[in-house]
Amino acid sequence: MAGDGGGDALRVEHVAKRFGGVTALRDVNLRLDRGEVLGLIGDNGAGKSTLIKILCGFHQPDAGSIFVGGEEVVLRSVDHARTLGIDTVYQDLALVNELSVYHNMFLNRELVRWPLLSNRRMRRLAREHLEDMGVNIPSVDDEVAKLSGGQRQAIAVARSVYSDAKILLLDEPLAAMGAKEGALILDLVRDLKARGDVSVIIIAHNYGQILEVCDRINLLQHGEITFDKPTSQTSVQELTDLVVAEYRAARTQKLRADPGMDARPTPRG
Amino acid sequence: MSDTVDVAARVEPAPAGRPSRGLPRRVGEAFLRRREASVLVVAVALGVYFASASPAFLTQPNLVNIAQATAPVAIIAAGMVLVLVNGEIDLSVAAVFALAPFNMHYLVDYYHVPILLAIVLALAISALIGFVNGFITVFFRVPSFVTTLGTANIVIGIVLVTSHAYPAPIPDAATETIRHWFGDSDWAHLTWCLLIVACFHVLLTRTRWGLHTIAVGGNPLGATESGIRAGRIKIGNFMMVATLGGFAGILDAFRINTIDPNLGGGFGIMFTAVSAAVIGGTALAGGSGTVIGAALGALVLAELQDGMNLIGISANPYFIILGVAILVSMIANVYLSRLRRAGRA
Numbered sequence: 001m002a003g004d005g006g007g008d009a010l011r012v013e014h015v016a017k018r019f020g021g022v023t024a025l026r027d028v029n030l031r032l033d034r035g036e037v038l039g040l041i042g043d044n045g046a047g048k049s050t051l052i053k054i055l056c057g058f059h060q061p062d063a064g065s066i067f068v069g070g071e072e073v074v075l076r077s078v079d080h081a082r083t084l085g086i087d088t089v090y091q092d093l094a095l096v097n098e099l100s101v102y103h104n105m106f107l108n109r110e111l112v113r114w115p116l117l118s119n120r121r122m123r124r125l126a127r128e129h130l131e132d133m134g135v136n137i138p139s140v141d142d143e144v145a146k147l148s149g150g151q152r153q154a155i156a157v158a159r160s161v162y163s164d165a166k167i168l169l170l171d172e173p174l175a176a177m178g179a180k181e182g183a184l185i186l187d188l189v190r191d192l193k194a195r196g197d198v199s200v201i202i203i204a205h206n207y208g209q210i211l212e213v214c215d216r217i218n219l220l221q222h223g224e225i226t227f228d229k230p231t232s233q234t235s236v237q238e239l240t241d242l243v244v245a246e247y248r249a250a251r252t253q254k255l256r257a258d259p260g261m262d263a264r265p266t267p268r269g
Numbered sequence: 270m271s272d273t274v275d276v277a278a279r280v281e282p283a284p285a286g287r288p289s290r291g292l293p294r295r296v297g298e299a300f301l302r303r304r305e306a307s308v309l310v311v312a313v314a315l316g317v318y319f320a321s322a323s324p325a326f327l328t329q330p331n332l333v334n335i336a337q338a339t340a341p342v343a344i345i346a347a348g349m350v351l352v353l354v355n356g357e358i359d360l361s362v363a364a365v366f367a368l369a370p371f372n373m374h375y376l377v378d379y380y381h382v383p384i385l386l387a388i389v390l391a392l393a394i395s396a397l398i399g400f401v402n403g404f405i406t407v408f409f410r411v412p413s414f415v416t417t418l419g420t421a422n423i424v425i426g427i428v429l430v431t432s433h434a435y436p437a438p439i440p441d442a443a444t445e446t447i448r449h450w451f452g453d454s455d456w457a458h459l460t461w462c463l464l465i466v467a468c469f470h471v472l473l474t475r476t477r478w479g480l481h482t483i484a485v486g487g488n489p490l491g492a493t494e495s496g497i498r499a500g501r502i503k504i505g506n507f508m509m510v511a512t513l514g515g516f517a518g519i520l521d522a523f524r525i526n527t528i529d530p531n532l533g534g535g536f537g538i539m540f541t542a543v544s545a546a547v548i549g550g551t552a553l554a555g556g557s558g559t560v561i562g563a564a565l566g567a568l569v570l571a572e573l574q575d576g577m578n579l580i581g582i583s584a585n586p587y588f589i590i591l592g593v594a595i596l597v598s599m600i601a602n603v604y605l606s607r608l609r610r611a612g613r614a
Contacts, residue, residue: 096483
């Protein structure tokens with residue numbers, strides 16, 4: 001199977017990762033097709049962020065293989081992953097408050113006419129690009145600290161899109177967002193999908209929102225992908241049930257181990 | 270302290286085509302946007318006051334005095350600002366300031382190294398001490414305050430042990446020309462100082478290195494996630510401040526024409542440099558700072574000490590004024606940044 005190229009932008013086989021005594025990822029197998037938007041769901045602590053940080057080169061896996069465009073790669077660093085077209089919008093956005101919007105847009109890929117920064121060019125390109133993407137901010141000269149949560153998020157996404165990423169990883173882009181701001185991000189993702197040359201993995205908790213934009217949903221549980229269905233064959237109800245069932249199973253196990261702990265009324269079912 | 274605003278990143282020229290506004294308004298905006306402006310006003314006001322209070326203030330010998338007092342502090346502060354913007358501090362730079370001229374002396378007089386090469390090697394040793402500071406801070410995750418407190422004492426100890434706590438003369442190998450170039454002339458200090466301040470201002474505001482320095486100080490995790498090698502930036506900045514410390518020490522040794530183990534006063538000149546940086550508008554929280562502001566801060570401190578001396582006030586209240594100046598400028602910084610955000614948001 002390995003190395004047969006095909007239509008997948010990214011493939012992960014048997015990836016495992018431990019931090020000290022904690023197993024974050026046990027055995028992850030995942031496929032991302034070209035131009036596809038994949039939703040990755042799972043409970044807190046299931047290993048979603050760890051997986052993202054491995055795919056973007058921030059962490060290195062203990063075992064397993066990663067294929068980009070059909071070729072096996074070892075992602076040595078964030079920079080290295082970027083050169084392969086993998087870019088990430090982190091949960092914490094990785095924006096620097098003290099810097100202007102346009103400096104943030106070009107953070108660590110600044111345009112330089114050695115030895116100086118090409119500020120004028122970066123400012124113009126940032127402004128044009130944000131306009132193209134329909135992101136509304138007062139001025140690219142403003143410090144990021146002045147912007148609202150939604151604007152910050154939009155800039156982080158726009159930055160990754162601008163980098164010519166072929167594979168975009170979005171770690172909880174909808175967390176702590178108002179409905180309007182969330183819609184802006186979802187629109188950005190839809191635009192990307194329409195372009196067809198970018199593949200996206202989105203981590204989210206709001207199943208309704210990700211079903212709107214995703215082509216396929218994967219569920220990560222205890223460091224393994226346990227569920228993989230096209231969006232058309234699943235529903236918010238099924239996804240919610242899956243995650244709740246997991247919670248119940250864990251709870252039942254605990255109850256068996258220590259029946260006395262259940263002082264509260266058990267949820268129905 | 271996320272509400273302190275970085276000025277360094279905003280010193281761009283106004284975009285072409287922006288309609289020009291009235292002068293008073295532009296001056297007002299400049300004050301809000303550029304913290305250097307308020308320190309400049311203080312420096313000028315002090316100059317005017319002391320000039321009117323004492324006819325000796327504006328004489329050339331006195332201006333030379335002020336320049337020579339400002340320069341070493343401003344040179345050290347230029348590097349210190351980078352370290353502070355990184356969110357770190359270097360307490361050992363005053364010790365390096367004392368060590369570098371001794372290294373020059375040992376190399377020339379005991380190892381017969383040519384004087385210019387000896388100066389370069391003394392600076393390289395200073396940079397190495399900076400590397401050790403950065404390495405311990407980055408890889409062992411020791412807070413830089415503690416790291417450099419340790420290395421400062423070690424370096425002071427090395428100076429005292431190797432010199433037996435006795436001063437040494439400037440090596441005879443130093444020709445007249447070299448002495449002139451390195452501080453034994455009226456304006457050598459000032460020339461070096463202006464050159465270094467200009468270079469470091471450009472480094473912080475106009476280069477990738479400066480931008481990454483701000484990013485690492487402002488959002489360490491975010492900078493790393495963007496692929497910036499935070500450790501490398503920090504170590505580089507520790508090396509730069511140490512090198513500048515060594516260089517300022519060599520200049521000062523040539524100026525006083527002797528190599529004194531107490532040069533730099535143990536920690537003294539380091540604290541003066543940090544004070545100058547703070548008065549100039551650099552927050553110790555990281556992410557913001559200005560090299561020109563720090564140089565102006567150094568000038569303000571030199572004017573105060575010199576002027577008070579001239580008009581016959583005892584030097585003792587100097588420290589009270591210094592303390593008040595630090596507090597007032599820090600409070601003003603925080604307040605002005607809030608005003609700036611509120612006004613333009």
